[in-house]
Amino acid sequence: MIDLTLIGIGTGNPQHLTLQAIEALNAVDLILIPNKGAGKDDLAGxxxxxxxxxxxxxxxxxTEFDLPTRDPKTTDYRQRVDDWHDAIARVWADKIATHLPQGGKVGFLVWGDPSLYDSTMRIADRLQRQQKINLSVVPGITSIQALTASHAIPVNEIGAPFTITTGRQLRDHGWPNSADTLVVMLDGECSFQSIEAADTHIWWSAYAGMPEEILISGSLNDVSQRIVDTRAAARADHGWIMDIYLLRR
Known part of the structure; x- marks a missing residue:
């Protein structure tokens, strides 16, 4: 029997850990840490x-493991992600079998919260189809919370909805009709450049909640290029970047 615990660790700041997360980390037999390869060693570190x-x-x-990469030859995005998750699940199973052949408790540290634009639970579901696994989840502080706290803003207007979306969705489909406030995640191409900037305000953060945190806010017309340039420089300096932003009309 394997007890697998997915532990939300916030955005990289150890002070973001809850008491529940600390207790969970101390209760496991094995912790799996993915290594994304050269240039992203800081994440494992x-x-x-x-x-x-x-x-x-x-x-x-x-123990660390090399994270499989997505196959660029597969043109269908969903199929590419599914194949990638299958490959990761196989690596997890191999590591668990090697280090805990008699079973035990395994922990996996998840950036932010496991429920929000993270596939760790989907990968764990693949393991559950192959062997008997008890899955539990410890929630963590999300990058949305870190973003709004650092800028000292509420995520929504009074009584109004907001939409959480991705850079790909914003770029391909434009501003959704569901709300005047958007939180945009997983945007590697600064997709805010694809929308009408007039009367739009942006609050942007890179490395939210971490010592390296960078904050920029203002009229999208005024700060758009500054964000693009700052993001490129930060990625070159660190070899990786995690950023998030809130847009409001």
């Missing part, structure tokens, strides 16, 4: 730093 700061149980083992 940040997970290890968090573990070093909060784990007091000497019996907890930590």
């Amino acid at each position: 940040l997970r290890r730093e968090i573990c070093d700061q909060v784990i007091r149980n000497p019996d907890v083992k930590i």
Whole structure:
């Protein structure tokens, strides 16, 4: 029997961990840490730093694994993601079998919260189809919370809805009719450049909640190019970037 716990760790700041998350990290036998390869080593390193700061149980083992990459030859986006998740699930199963052949408790650290634009639960579901696994989830602070806290703004207007979407959706389909406030995640192409900037305000954050955090806000007309340039420079400096922004008409 495997007990798998997905632990939300916030946006990389160890102070974002809840007491529940710290307790969960100390209760497992094995922690799996993905390594995304050259240029993104900091992400695995940040997970290890968090573990070093909060784990007091000497019996907890930590092991890294190379994260499979998506096959660029598969043109269908959904199929490409499904195949990728299958490959990751196989790596998880192999690591668990190697380090816990008799079963035990496994922990996986998830950026932000496992429920929000993260596929860890979907990958865990693939494991559950193959073997008996008890799955539990520990919620974490999301990048949306870190963004709005750093800018000291509410995410919604009084009594009004807001929409959480992705850069791809904004770029391909434009501003949705569902709300005048958008939170945009997973945007590698600064898709705010594709919308009408007049009368639109943006609050942008990179490395939200971390010591490297960068904040820019203002009229989209005024700060759009500044965000594009700042984002490119930050990615070149760190080798990776996580950013998020809120748009409001």
